[in-house]
Amino acid sequence: MKTKLLALLLVITSSAVPAAAQMVQARDPGSIVSILTGLDYPAELGSDGAGDPIITSKHDGSTFKILFYNCTNHKDCATVQFHSSYDLDETLSLDKINAWNKSQRFGRAYLDGEGDPIIQMDVDLDDGGMSKALFTDNLEYWTSVLDQFEEHIGYTE
Structure with a gap:
């Protein structure tokens, strides 16, 4: 009986490891870079002014960033934020935002100190992260939000 129980536990724990390894996690910025490049998005991993990871990418010519938050010593981050800002010739009205x-x-917007619009969308990857499929879905939703926001603010390249 002990042998069967031990064998069952071994099967359960060994099958859980690959599933966990496939999760997209903020503590592993490379997992996000891998998803982006696998979907033909450019992805440049760097660090922000505070030393936390940051990924710069593009969608239809518009640059966006993935900012990392809730980090310990500039790594082991828990959450990310999709972020895009626009430098417009004309100041956008607060009513428009x-x-x-x-x-x-999804996609909260605000005006920066110069009156230029910024749009952001948070994604919680804490407590084990999320599947590649769900992260991809969030990325696709983000790019949809970008398209809609750019139309809303009248942004053209």
């Missing part, structure tokens, strides 16, 4: 935030569930 508020209209976006009122009508959209």
Whole structure:
């Protein structure tokens, strides 16, 4: 009986390891770079002004960043944030930004100190991360948000 129980535990624990290894985690920025490049997005891993990881990428010509948060010693991060900012010739009205935030569930927007729009979307990868499929879904949703936001603010390259 002990041999069967030990064999069953070995099968259960050995099958859990590959599933965990396939998770996308903020503590492993390379896992996010791998997803991006696998989907034909450029992905440049660097560090921000505080020393935390940052990934720079593009969608349809627009640059976006993936910022890492809740890091310990600039690694072992827990969450990420998709982030895009725009340097417009004309100042966008606060009413325009508020209209976006009122009508959209994902992708909160605000104006920076110069009146330029910024859009962000948080993704929680704490407690084991998320599957590649779910992260890809979040990425696809983010790029959809970018497209809609750029149309909303009248952004053209």
